[in-house]
Amino acid sequence: MVKECMEALADTLFEGKEGQQLKQKVRQIPLSSTTTTRRAELLSEDVQSQLDSAIQSAPCIALAADESTDVSDNAQLLVYVRFYNEETKTFVEDILGVTALKTHTRGEDIYLAIKEMLTQRRIDVKNAVSITTDGAPSMMGREKGAVSRLKEDNPELLSYHCIIHMSVLCSTLLEHHAEVMNTITKLVNFLRASSAHQHRLLREFLSEVDAPANDLLLHSNVRWLSKGKVLARFWKIRNEMKDFLAQQKSHKAEVFLHFLEEESNMDILAFLVDIKGHLNDLNLKLQGKDNSVCDLVAAVQYFQRKLYILKMDLEQDCTHFPSMKEIQAVSHSDFFPHTDYLPWNPATLAACSR
Template sequence: MKITLHNCISVTTDGAPTMVGREQGVIARLKKDMPSMLAFQCFIHLTVLCGKLNDHFQQLLCKAMKMISFLRSRSALRHRNLRKFLKESDTTSEDLPTYNNIRWLSKRNVLPRLWSIRQELTLFLNTCTSLIARQFPEMMSPSKDMSDLAFLVDICGHLNGLNLKLQGKNKTIIDTLPAV
């Protein structure tokens, strides 16, 4: 763009240490030449930080993902049986998506589906003969954990919706401010 650095009045970063480091970060180096420069952290990345879970919700999510892994990944036969069971149950879903811990947005797909077929999953898990399967129906029974899981479904959906509204080509802060 051929803009000289002295015409730059602010910088927005993702908060990575290489960007915001006190001594060697890009911002520190820029401020040596231009002390009045303002530095901001991108609010899309701040919303991801808002999505970090406390220990209780992290454990609850971990239990749910272990159950999904048990149903989908540990046995191809069990996964086929689950899909057949869901198809016969006339649910809106015929399968559970897998959860990828690396992609934060995959919670958007997994949690609502898990919540929508929780009763069918409980019935299916009760038919499983595996010892591991016996721990999951207890988790899916009405309890504080289930209301917390419902909250987790809602908050992850909200944060994902916000994240999608904030992204896009040629969007400015003025365009995205109403969403925040």
Template sequence: MAFAKICKVDQENRQFKTDWTERYCFFLPDHNSAKPTCLICMQTVAVIKADNLKRHFNSIHAASFNANYPEKSDQRKQKIASMLTSYKHSVLTMCKTTSAQESATAASLHVSWKLARAKKPFADAELIKQCAIDMAAEVLNQEEPIKKEVVELLKQVPLSANTATRRVEVLAEECFSSLLTDLRKTEAFSLAIDSSCDRTDMEQLSVFARFFDGKSFREELLCFISLPGRTTREIIFNELTQFFERNGLDVSKIVSVVTDGAPSMVGHRQGLISRLSTVNPALLAFHCIIHKSVLCAKLCGKMKETMDTVTRLVNFVRESSSLQHRLFRPLLEEMSAEHKDLLLHNDIRWLSKGRVLERVCDLRDELVSFLSSLQSQKASDFLSFLTDNKVISDVTFLCDIMSHLNHLNLRLQGKNHTVADMYEAIEAFRSKLHLLERDIHGRKLHFPRLREHCEKNKMQEDPAMKDFVSRLAENFKEIFESSPKLSADILLFVRQPFSVSADGQWTAEAKKLVPSIDEAALQMEILEMGTSDLLKAQHKDALVSDFWINVVPQARFKNTRDIAMLLLTMFPSTYICESAFSSMNAIKSQDRNRLSDSHLGQCLRIATTEYKPDIRKVASSRRSHFSH
């Protein structure tokens, strides 16, 4: 039995004929997928076909319409033209209203985006709106018609606190959607994980992802998870894996994780890393390089006692009495001191010790004068401390050595640092320590405060100072060489690919890191790169990441590029998490401590992201309406 062919209307390309308007009072609107529409009742027919239009007109409108407006008469033509004009006018009015509403929504989104980027409260949106209205009124004072129109437009922009909250939710979701899209497409990414308490003692887990999006390396907030109870490895692991499952992310794509070294993170049996390694055995775990460098510089013995005394001295002047602090600051102004006040020590802040010691050394004379005017026993004890030249030599030594450590710390801080860059900085500092160890018993070129103090008081340095520098060098060696995750050659390869040997052991390590590469082909590519004068010339002027992304051809050097891109994907420190916690404290301030955890995460995502949502596209996709 033969089956009849099914008629597909969308493939027939039927055309609307202009004479149907006068005969059947139908027209075809000017937009995509338009259907013939009756000018009398505004009903539509599904198919552009004369019989359908005729059937509708004859069954519903023919009797009354033809009686009042005979066919081919001027009255009929004028009536149809009038109905067409009325329809176009109503459509134009609707389009203008919709366009104005979308513009108001877009303006509202722009303001909410700027507020979230600046870490400001949602309620400030209404203040910005009022400021904009007042500015327009003042600037356009002489242009009354324009002024009235502009002010009315600004008043229509919805910027209440609730509206700003909803706008931030939408914008954060748009950024998160872009991030998920890129992460699903990328071949590998690394994580930086850290936790900290917010203003309300809620533990917040910050997880950042670093990946290559096809054009550049990105560092983006992956998730910000609240941990209301205990923060054990099982709880953190379950929260993290559930997040990955909900959002369709592959745990096996994680190449490395960097943490602050807390037991819940790196414990052999109880740590998050060990739990993640059961899911992804190839995972590399790193202890934050900045945290490790700070651990190397922990004070002990005589130096710790000196630092503690300096801290107590600062606290005595600044914190023991408000009156005492108020009297100290005018004294500094009177004596034309270099600084306006002392700095408080905070052991959590990496640069704190060096800054506190520098300020005490610079204000030593002013402190002696101030303490001499006080009558308490504590003031007398601290005065004895500041006037003891032997003790002050230890203070100046600590000030000098801490300045070198602070210089290293500042070099390690910042976004978009690679593992190779930071290990290079560590190796450079280790070399400097050997120089400092020799210099302290010599000319003291690198200990300017200690040298000045010793020359002024005609005294020698304490042998304990050299022991401190020697111990510092040993600590750096022990901590950074005890269990290296990456060899020196493979790190050198990323920075100086022309300086490594093709037949070295590092190629075997590269094979372990990226099992998919061909080790034999990798060695051949290294030799070929070493003979390329063009690549060498371009390498001199390019950043490490730019060289591997834009200069090295993917087709010609596939294996070398794959291993380099994997190493560049790795996070070297948790600096970005620490920076996010500073933003968290600015967002969830003391005056804004009732901010919900979800809104805190959304504000933090906008404040830290490099994505820029298409505001107009977002506005057009939303239901726009004027509001307060």
């Protein structure tokens, strides 16, 4: 704004070449940090004002709330909104707001945070027809849950369990599979996070042996798809990991090396790499904007049908399990026990076709 005023002043006071030269010099003046910040704030306020105006004119809205913890252990509540924009004649999905839960993350705290957010944006809670959550007790508690409190303000409010969180709950690992997954996580943490010096040695070793990857990935419960990516990266350089651990002179390294040398553990690891890859494919299809309920249900039903193919494939040539096929070519392992992990039965397939 300041530059525009100065250029207009130059046009008024000077004419011809002098005016053009002065305007050119004005354009070269760098903006101060406060000016840049203020400009960003004005743009943000304008975008929020347009969003608020569209929400307030919408016939109804749907909310989605999720509480998570960031890398600095601060609890954050994120609320998303979906509504029909009367002006553009389209459905709109956008973030309504982010607020910090400074002390507790109880249902009462989440309820008050959502209410305050709606009040500040001048949105009537009775205009919300539904809310989707992760199904946690603080959200869905019968008496003190955030959704129960919101239903006291709006008895017609519908509540849903996020379909992605439901798919994660359904992919719980069996005892031996969970043990292998936990051990691999501990091994990755041991190599990457226990010592900065050891991490540098690991990267240098992988570079020297020309490994398929130059580092390991850390697992995070906050990030979606993390387990699958961690396992896939580890699988690529599993042989190099054995060589690196063999060079380490510590009891932990010996324990992890013995674990990797066990053929049964590698069979389970190969299965986890492949099945987590299939689950990640499903997870990605359930994410993103502009997905209707029909699209999400269709993706889940397709995956349920796919379980039949995967289960039959495990009993034959492992076409859809490339990591297991790689192991099978060397050790001729029997992967039939892994079929118990796939919860498919004829009733499931019949339910999918209805």
